[in-house]
Amino acid sequence: MTDPSGGVAPVSTRVMNLATFLAQAARRDPDGIALVMGDTRWTWAEWNARADALADALQTRFNLQKGDRVLCQSQNCMEMMQAMFAVWRAGGVWVPANFRQTPEEVAYLAEASGASLMFCNAAFPAHAAACDLPQIAIGAADFGPDIAAITAEHMGKRPPAAAVGRDDPCWFFFTSGTTGRPKASVLTHGQMAFVVTNHLADLMPGLTGDDASLVVAPLSHGAGVHQLTQVARGVKTILLPTERFDVAQVWDLVAQWRVSTMFTVPTILKLLVEHPSSAAADTSSLRYVVYAGAPMYRVDQQRALETLGPVLVQYFGLGEVTGNITVLPAHLHQAEDGPTARIGTCGHARTGIEVQIQDDNGDEVAPGETGEICCIGPAVFAGYYQNPEANAKSFRNGWFRTGDLGHMDEQGFFYITGRQSDMFISGGSNVYPREIEEKILTHPAINEVAVVGVPDPLWGEIGWAVCVANAPVAEDDLAAFLDGKLSRYKMPKRFLFWDALPKSAYGKITKKMIREELEARGMLA
Template identity: 35%
Template structure:
């Protein structure tokens, strides 16, 4: 294996005054050779990528993606889409990705709430949804990646444009770069406002702490609408190559790693479990993999131990939230010690420059080994929630971001997550709030009450699990209710299991006692009620 042994000096590499679009542009202009390989094996050189980036900036500007305007994208993983999203950000616009598995209602809500004026649609994967959104919001300007029969073809506009390869000095590190939507306790997603300062810090922390391969060949397999979308810049920063799968598929994953000698990727735990369990990987030569970055959900110690036995010490764990993206703590490859299950159960130590404290209910720092709320301060932290001042004030209280996650720290500084004080479920690397699942369930005429929790699951990390009380004489089946949620919210939110119960247990305050549900049903439920 060939890895960089010296960390990057973040003070000389760049400073937080830079903007993210500037870092993308500089990386493209500096690089030589192949920058991208698409899912159909088409190669794009650095020179071609820089020119396309510049043309996309001009094309997006011509359709209104300019300083402090809002634009969005609905796309699978593809190089031109990755370049387009950061081209808009380089123009000073604020970017909001739409979840590729999201429901129509959620997409409409996010478009309205984030004040998106231009939407980029990948018509190979999302033509139908793009047409629906264009029809539902006539004032929305839809542009497409390729010919579609609706909207202007952004790639054609770019082909006719002069490339803009300048740095827009009107764009500041304090400008909003992204609004990322995360589930809310009320059932409606809420926008997390990330300035350039935050996502530049995210990039620099990767450079400071990760043992990057000398010539990265990074495979994008998880949706680039989420955390994965930030990682290609690191590979380009080092002059490497970004290889893209449109979406994760185990057969394609194995063939792509072998064919292109991929040495680095990011995966959520459920993807890693598939890699470990699939017959396609049993005899495959995946020895080129030098670094497997994982996060988005906890990974069980037995499965992580299995991964270490299969691939060696190539794993690097991240912990973060949308509000403090990705790199709050890091568990480095050398710290993945199979002889230390306590270490494998941790999420590592705070990344370079991150201030992290564990605070009790009186805002006092707890002693090592005691449980406290994880609170973070530093350039990584969000500016707040979009148009939600009260929630912003509560979360950023006293200058610290209150994560809602409970953890403890050992004498060596390693942080272990104990639980979430919020009820958020992390399933397959995606965040699901129970209220987002309960709301559609309660619209069914046969449903009297519903409570949703996450239960441990070997494949998904946590399985969305619904406990439902039906009206007398009701005919609804678990399949009916799963399909209802899938239709209203999308497949990620659909319960993996639906259990019919006589009554939802309540706390002394009359609220659903989800702790009781977890402890009562976590080890198993009557088979007749499960689907």
């Protein structure tokens, strides 16, 4: 069988349905603990049977067809994990919303994804009302039948996993929308099989059923991908018992369940290691504390290494590439500054991924030169759903354009300078805020900082540094502290002090929200 060019055409593009990971884990260790939340435990056999029953209900009661999108609005819970695998088993596409989004924002996700069904936690009746969709409630609610009752009615049914191809969608991964409305990145079964394999190879090698994973971030995004990887290796998953994030409780659960792997973001990791309870916490079971979602400032990285030891693993990647661009494994994290330390690196290219720094024409630049981080490989998504304009902007010559700026050194290690949208031009010179923020954070009184460019009649744009301090400090003090550490054109012209920096639903400090707050305070008029 050949294609027109004379090469061999694929005989089949059939791949494993992702729900099979759960079935395989249940076959290997049916009585092992799979999911924990508070006092509730599910074994692998119980979880798999619940997913089977719900998948049967989706197909027979709700007429879910292959490729149908299913929206989910819920905080982390066991039923959310059940629903995810049931949707895949039935051939549907998982469309999780971040539970912190407003009803109007979730209604937009429903419309943009073309969802035909919605799982909605009973705690969010306004979100259910905002979405004109058939509802399945997680918990007792007036807006739809309860997932527990549906599961009980169909228990014992074992529908076969829907047949899927490599390029069949499995997950609509919505971007955070920091530069506009969220876009649905289409993730496929074949892509995600590679991502799971890659995560196990590059981030958490050697996981077994003896390991345990604690979830401290929303399962709707990166933490959900992380947990899919845990299921593939039969690793038990521990969910926080309540929505409230209690650092002392996190450390108690780590000790109780001998947690060995966690996924988090730098803001949460910073909270964990700076909390007083970390001093007495038993963290000896930790093997991999994986952080991603935003660069981690050097001072925070050093504090985490000093507190937890050599267990940090960093990866860089967008939702569109499900994190698979670079990795800085534990053995390359270094707490001490020195000639061998690669300070500020986000690591080297992931296995099976090629990464380039490209100029505006799409040509690769020399090591040390700044350009846009671009990549190709099996982890790159299929494109944005029904958004040809965004697809045209995001791909060039087959390369996915991340929109992040950075450079590569001679050894192939990458350094993120910032988002293209964060860069500003002052007096004709490009200014990258991250470099300035790194320097400001070395001041002992500064906990958090964001540098943004604001209009200026003389220079075009100038930098303002918005800081959160842990002790009294004056603008002049910070300016004097930075004198000699930064070129004059990079020096912020103003230092503002706020009680807290606004953060997105994903725990990120975004420059868009900083500017919106400056406007709301009447400072950019």
